[in-house]
Amino acid sequence: QEVFLQVWSLAGQYDATKASPIGWLMMLTHRRAVDRVRAEQSATRRDIVFGHAHLGRDHDVVAEEVTQRLDEQSVLDCLQTMTELQRQAVALAYYGGRTYLEVSETLAVPLPTVKSRIKDGLKRLENCLTGGNTR
Known part of the structure; x- marks a missing residue:
């Protein structure tokens, strides 16, 4: 045209x-x-x-890094509020990427016990991170 x-x-x-x-x-x-x-x-x-x-960055990288490190330290501190058995089970499942069955086999404990430990450990972790009761 x-x-x-x-x-x-x-x-x-x-x-x-x-x-x-x-x-x-x-x-x-x-x-x-x-x-x-x-x-x-x-x-x-x-x-x-x-x-x-x-267009540059739309966020503050330094503040983001500091926040990430503080969050990581908070989780590490709160992991210390768990019992040794809870901490082992949670670490294997969430940091080790293992299934409940694999955690059960690694720790040589029954599967229902592993599930309970992880559930109780996560509840304790949640309470610690949100400022609730840790016991």
């Missing part, structure tokens, strides 16, 4: 000695297509450059 408008407005400049009408039309179409591709590429590059220059 843009090419036909261009042909209409430039019709007086058409020179039959340089190109046939279809050749002239194809040349204008090719130029318009190349211009469009270049404009899109240029716009994309501008967007990327602008994004890198102006």
Whole structure:
């Protein structure tokens, strides 16, 4: 559509000695297509450059790191409120990635006991982390 408008407005400049009408039309179409591709590429590059220059971080990395370390220390402190058996079962299941059955086999205790230890240990951990009663 843009090419036909261009042909209409430039019709007086058409020179039959340089190109046939279809050749002239194809040349204008090719130029318009190349211009469009270049404009899109240029716009994309501008967007990327602008994004890198102006968008930066949307969060405070240092504060995030400090918060993460404080949270980790709180969990470690609260793990100390568990009994040794609870701590072992929770550590194997959540830090070791083992199933309840695997924890049961590793600790050589019945599966229901492992489930109880983990449940009680997690409840104790929750209470400690939320400021509730740890016993």
